[in-house]
Amino acid sequence: xxxxxxxxxxxxxxxxxxxxxxxxxxxxxxxxxxxxxxxxxxxxxxxxxxxxxxxxxxxxxxxxxxxxxxxxxxxxxxxxxxxxxxxxxxxxxxxxxxxxxxxxxxxxxxxxxxxxxxxxxxxxxxxxxxxxxxxxxxxxxxxxxxxxxxxxxxxxxxxxxxxxxxxxxxxxxxxxxxxxxxxxxxxxxxxxxxxxxxxxxxxx
Amino acid sequence: xxxxxxxxxxxxxxxxxxxxxxxxxxxxxxxxxxxxxxxxxxxxxxxxxxxxxxxxxxxxxxxxxxxxxxxxxxxxxxxxxxxxxxxxxxxxxxxxxxxxxxxxxxxxxxxxxxxxxxxxxxxxxxxxxxxxxxxxxxxxxxxxxxxxxxxxxxxxxxxxxxxxxxxxxxxxxxxxxxxxxxxxxxxxxxxxxxxxxxxxxxxxxxxxxxxxxxxxxxxxxxxxxxxxxxxxxxxxxxxxxxxxxxxxxxx
Numbered sequence: 001x002x003x004x005x006x007x008x009x010x011x012x013x014x015x016x017x018x019x020x021x022x023x024x025x026x027x028x029x030x031x032x033x034x035x036x037x038x039x040x041x042x043x044x045x046x047x048x049x050x051x052x053x054x055x056x057x058x059x060x061x062x063x064x065x066x067x068x069x070x071x072x073x074x075x076x077x078x079x080x081x082x083x084x085x086x087x088x089x090x091x092x093x094x095x096x097x098x099x100x101x102x103x104x105x106x107x108x109x110x111x112x113x114x115x116x117x118x119x120x121x122x123x124x125x126x127x128x129x130x131x132x133x134x135x136x137x138x139x140x141x142x143x144x145x146x147x148x149x150x151x152x153x154x155x156x157x158x159x160x161x162x163x164x165x166x167x168x169x170x171x172x173x174x175x176x177x178x179x180x181x182x183x184x185x186x187x188x189x190x191x192x193x194x195x196x197x198x199x200x201x202x203x204x
Numbered sequence: 205x206x207x208x209x210x211x212x213x214x215x216x217x218x219x220x221x222x223x224x225x226x227x228x229x230x231x232x233x234x235x236x237x238x239x240x241x242x243x244x245x246x247x248x249x250x251x252x253x254x255x256x257x258x259x260x261x262x263x264x265x266x267x268x269x270x271x272x273x274x275x276x277x278x279x280x281x282x283x284x285x286x287x288x289x290x291x292x293x294x295x296x297x298x299x300x301x302x303x304x305x306x307x308x309x310x311x312x313x314x315x316x317x318x319x320x321x322x323x324x325x326x327x328x329x330x331x332x333x334x335x336x337x338x339x340x341x342x343x344x345x346x347x348x349x350x351x352x353x354x355x356x357x358x359x360x361x362x363x364x365x366x367x368x369x370x371x372x373x374x375x376x377x378x379x380x381x382x383x384x385x386x387x388x389x390x391x392x393x394x395x396x397x398x399x400x401x402x403x404x405x406x407x408x409x410x411x412x413x414x415x416x417x418x419x420x421x422x423x424x425x426x427x428x429x430x431x432x433x434x435x436x437x438x439x440x441x442x443x444x445x446x447x448x449x450x451x452x453x454x455x
Contacts, residue, residue: 070244133225133227
């Protein structure tokens with residue numbers, strides 16, 4: 001029983017509660033760490049793919065994804081239960097954007113890699129290969145604005161709902177819808193163009 | 205608001221479907237996921253993690269004895285490795301789901317990770333690093349390991365956080381070398397050196413680089429890196445192996 005008022009009672013309260021509070025603090029820490037671990041296991045692939053579709057080169061995507069989870073670990077207290085995915089997506093978008101700016105400034109090897117990737121038009125047979133298909137998609141996505149690209153990747157590839165995307169990007173759902181519409185038009189147009197070129201090649 | 209059908213489901217273009225399928229199927233490697241778990245200190249509770257923590261504990265005890273006997277330098281070196289083991293081992297063990305570290309007995313001797321592992325920045329890369337000032341805290345003042353991990357979490361830019369990151373980065377290089385994949389080893393080491401220009405584990409990184417170059421058959425480059433290591437730590441723990449690499453002795 002806890003009594004208030006007297007100084008002695010305060011001391012008794014401290015003695016009574018000091019140990020349980022320490023245990024509680026450590027238990028909270030362990031629980032938070034376990035939560036970040038779960039986030040890695042459940043969402044690493046989503047974060048990795050999102051980064052890739054936002055133009056992060058394959059060789060950097062692992063590290064960038066890891067960065068996303070380190071940020072999540074630092075801010076775990078501010079991530080509401082059930083909103084982990086939105087937080088991770090938003091962080092991935094920021095990190096991809098930062099990496100893109102950094103690469104643009106550096107003009108290093110990555111540019112050469114991108115050049116290599118985007119140079120020759122692959123033939124229809126080669127497109128059967130998944131890798132080539134992804135590369136072609138990335139070429140198409142690279143021609144969009146970042147905003148459209150993010151929405152397209154999250155809706156069409158990761159199959160998030162428009163509400164989830166709106167929450168992650170902190171934009172209205174109407175904006176998500178309009179960006180998605182423009183992104184889809186762009187993709188469809190690029191695919192039609194590419195298929196037309198392929199048909200002309202095979203006729204020639 | 206109505207959700208439009210996914211393009212994958214309504215597109216008539218085979219090419220478009222193939223592109224979206226391929227993008228959906230892209231997966232990161234298991235190693236990348238493991239590394240991320242390791243970086244956040246939540247690797248699966250494997251033998252390595254437990255062994256690392258246990259060995260670190262034993263080394264810390266030995267260091268405390270040596271420190272008490274006046275062997276400061278040896279104790280410092282031992283404590284450095286004890287701290288690394290604890291940072292990696294305890295970090296991995298403590299965060300395992302279903303088996304929180306707090307349920308286990310705390311270690312008898314604990315090195316508080318952040319303080320002992322800090323070294324002053326080196327003015328010149330070629331100069332030998334200053335002696336690390338590491339002190340074993342008295343047993344009764346030693347914080348619980350979980351508290352050290354908590355502090356590391358609260359201050360991720362602390363020495364412990366950096367060190368755990370260094371350990372994870374070098375671990376990837378070490379694993380690649382163990383698989384006789386020198387190219388991947390060098391990629392991992394490039395990354396390590398990019399991220400940790402003044403890393404605590406730079407000598408280990410140099411040794412791994414020399415080993416990887418030797419594995420590739422480039423003995424001249426291996427010897428060059430090994431000489432750099434010897435110049436950095438002429439009497440360090442890797443000096444003998446570095447000298448062997450300079451002489452071109454295979455592993």
